[in-house]
Amino acid sequence: MSTPVITATLHRRINGWFESEGRALPWREPECGAWGVLVSEIMLQQTPVVRVLPVWTAWMERWPTPRDLAAEPPAEVIRAWGRLGYPRRALRLQAAAAQIAGRHGNMVPDTAPELLALPGVGTYTAAAVACFAFGRPEVVVDTNIRRVHARLVSGRALPEKSLTAAEMDLARDLMPGEPDEACRWNASVMELGALICTARSPRCGQCPVAEVCAWREAGMPEPHYRPTGQAWAGTDRQVRGAIMALLRDAGRVPLGEIPERAAAAGTLGAHRPDSAQFERCVAGLLADGLASRDDEGPEPLLSLPG
DNA sequence: AATTCGGGGTC
DNA sequence: GACCCAGAATT
Incomplete structure (x- = not known):
């Protein structure tokens, strides 16, 4: 070799x-x-x-x-x-x-x-x-x-x-x-x-x-394949990131206000997720232990855990 | 073996 | 706007 x-x-x-x-x-x-x-x-x-x-x-x-x-x-x-x-x-x-x-x-x-x-x-x-x-x-x-x-x-x-x-x-x-x-x-x-x-x-x-x-x-030949870049805009990763940015900034956010506040923060770019995507991402963050849900107040809150 | 999972600097 | 970055966990 x-x-x-x-x-x-x-x-x-x-x-x-x-x-x-x-x-x-x-x-x-x-x-x-x-x-x-x-x-x-x-x-x-x-x-x-x-x-x-x-x-x-x-x-x-x-x-x-x-x-x-x-x-x-x-x-x-x-x-x-x-x-x-x-x-x-x-x-x-x-x-x-x-x-x-x-x-x-x-x-x-x-x-x-x-x-x-x-x-x-x-x-x-x-x-x-x-x-x-x-x-x-x-x-x-x-x-x-x-x-x-x-x-x-x-x-x-x-x-x-x-x-x-x-x-x-x-x-x-x-x-x-x-x-x-x-x-x-x-x-x-x-x-x-x-x-x-x-x-x-x-x-x-x-x-x-x-x-x-x-x-x-060898004459610096080109790559034999085209790297497929990671998609970002519109993905769950972007939406999860936007939600986490809200939580880092505010500590907790009323669940119902997440869409408008994420949009206002600019972390979603031009993407406007539907409710299904928001719910899927929130569920994922809860499952990952990155967020916790509080239903004891007048409106459900999403917050950082612990 | 293929997917999912952030975010920003750089070309 | 696409590409890339001292990868890991899950399926």
Whole structure:
């Protein structure tokens, strides 16, 4: 597949590039701790670094250990999550914190299988925390690493639509043998994908491995498929987001006023959901624990939980 | 394997 | 206006 001589060159060049060009992100600092790394990885699931930074900083100051977060009412956690998106992640992070406080003595577990058992922690996040927080040479494969491997090694513009076993095998083959170097390699390749080997306009002129890139060697062929973008306008996700924005802002809203107030807030754009969609979305938020319903007053209220 | 689940910056 | 972002859980 790949000879040791070639991979050693990649290790040296990409890790060297990372040392001088990698960003000084707070969760990369040695004193950050595993809790900070875990929080960052959950927040970074489908959310760009620049948007996570301020929220992560405030979060860590407010809840320095898992136990602190676990003791908080969900409403506060949801509010602190702000507009990072996918607010179920906030509840899963709190549930993970409760497990860590209860079963692990308030210490983030240091192996991938234990991490994988936490809510909101999947294959990637478990490997990333084990690697970046504890120095374990796990196979870390995120969207950046997949794209770098597709281009650098496979000569294609984009990776497959879904993560394949072959990609995991390739990532394993490419990793340095020495654990510390392997962990740095994972961070380096990820950073290369984030800063240089980007999805749209790759900066090949600044790439430390452009001369050995299979994609460039092949003449930078176009993607063999057209990425189907996620629909947004009119979807339940947009309507749920609009309702959550109201709840974060006001704490609680009369159920009957949700349509007009969401429209007035502008979070729905030009979309005007029908009553069936509103009801479906409210039911979904209740089921997810992101909202609670209060029928004790003169009119039913929807509020943040806890 | 395919869907669902936010939100905003960027081209 | 389409595309993309340190994915996970569910079906």
